[in-house]
Amino acid sequence: MLQVNSLTKTFRLARKKRAREQSLDPRQKGRWFHAIDGIDLGVHRGQVLGLLGPNGAGKTTLLRILSTSLKPTSGVVLCDGEDLTKNPLEIRKRIGFVSGNTGLYGRLTAREMLCYYGKLHGITGTTLDERIGLLAQKLGMGWFLDQRNETLSSGMRQKVSIARALIHDPEILLFDELTTGLDVAAAESVLTVVAACKSEGRTVLFSTHHMDEVDQLCDSVVIIHEGKICFEGGVDAMRSQTGETFLDKAFLKLIKPKTEGATI
């Protein structure tokens, strides 16, 4: 179970950026930028929570805090009741993170890359070999396991990224725009893996711009806009609340009042 309470994250802006973005974003107050402001959410085991929001809404900042890359300015994140900021090294063993622009070490092979992250997580020897074998079979990447990452296609690279995030068998998975830049077939095979993670009882936080993926995978949805939650509920609630059949239109309606408010 992942529980987030009153989470905020504030960045101090560089002078140039401060001047450039003055008055463009209501989250900028003087030299401070409130990337996320008072976020509360919860995801249970075996549940996929869809994280939606326009570009710059604060999704990536939220995921970075949940993955322990960034420290929150205030608020609490509990991972099975344990405060994430108190012992991040232990929490990292339970979290896997993949982003659409996650890079790979081009000069390493997929196997070498998985070995590296496995060792960083304290997995060695036959346990590591078995784990790599299992993931290769599950993700259908056995045939390119010994190829250098720089020679792989986008879909193959994303599979390696997912395998990297799963190497230590984490309970919580954070996926940030996982299918960005992938073709239909590659995106479909990646989404199958996400569905498998859900059926294995893992907690999944899934950030995306594709409403069909939300429809297909998510048990509930949180929409973030300008650093705040503007909707929380199921996919059906999104439709019923907006009166729209298509999720794209429902999403636009849900963020529209906020956007208009910001531009007035």
Next chain:
Amino acid sequence: MKAGFQTVFFKEMKDVLRDRKTLLLMIVLPIVVVPLLLSLLIGFVMKKEKEARTEVLEYVVFGGEFAPELAKTFEEAKGYKKVALGSPDELVAAIREDRIDFGLVIPEQAAAQLSEQEQALVELHFDNASMSSKVEDRVEDLVEEFNTELTAARLANLGVPQGEKQESLLEPVRLGKQGTGEIREVIGERIGGMVPYFFIAFCFMGVVYPAIHLGAGEKERGTLETLLLAPIPRHQVVLGKFLAVFCGGIIAVLLNLASLGTWLAIKAGELRGIIGTIIGSIDLLDLVLLALMLIPVAAMFAALLLSASIFARNSAEASTLISPLGIVLIIPAALAMLPGVELNWFWAWVPITNISLAMKELLKGTMDYTMLVAILTSSTLIAGGLLFFCAKWFNRENVLFRM
């Protein structure tokens, strides 16, 4: 199980050694390019030197009839060819156009002056802008030879017998120079400042690419974020990366040292006796100390460049940050080349300059080994401080996720 920094280190080394640019700077440059360039450069200089000493100089003499003995000396000397030219007014143009190498103008009064045992002024026209020209030296040598014979004859005419009597008259006090410096010390003083400069520059070059690749390169590729999620403390990530960058510098320096040493050992016979003497007088301990002193230099460079690289958003920005740093770091090394800058207890504490001066002293064979304590202590403390700063730097969100 390996510590986190070891895992990071071994992976980074594998990654770095698979990079062609790094391999080129770290391995190919010192092993192949440096000795090749040195061979070509020294070969070219020696060839030019030999050519300048032995080439036939074409010259003209105006007023040869006023000093026939002098004119005859040039005519009979080997390596000179007399040519004709219209008038002395054409001398400058002829020299500029390379039609002649030099011209002598003997004035009319020279005949009377020489016969009356006075001093005559003979004008030498030559191209003094040419660095490689040996015209002035060669003509002076020949005139000196002529003067010696003429002086001896004049003194003999005055009743001074040739030999010691003439010498004592011409040079009442003669300095018997007894230099205390060995040839190694003399040569070491002259070229000793340049050698550490090159080693320090090579060390810097060896560190640059790994630092950019493992710092800004990780950000650019998007791998830094996933690395930061590994359950190891960030200082271990920094330590692993630092060791890989540091090894880049050390490998570059050691290969340079080895390839240069091998090249000099092979070429020593050809490069005349002095260099052979110097090489022979540098013992194994000196070489070990040279390598030892470059360790803190590589550590300083690695920590500083990694900090700059991790601050940059991408490799291009890292290169922009590191280029001026290169100049700043090389200046203290160049200080050792300045006259009057000697290793003492003050300079022993100045980073990089102290290493440069100590290497110079080692090459001269005049190293005060007690100063090594100060040199190594100050350098190691600075390297440690920079590494500590790098680790702290690596923990800052506004550095890692700079917008």
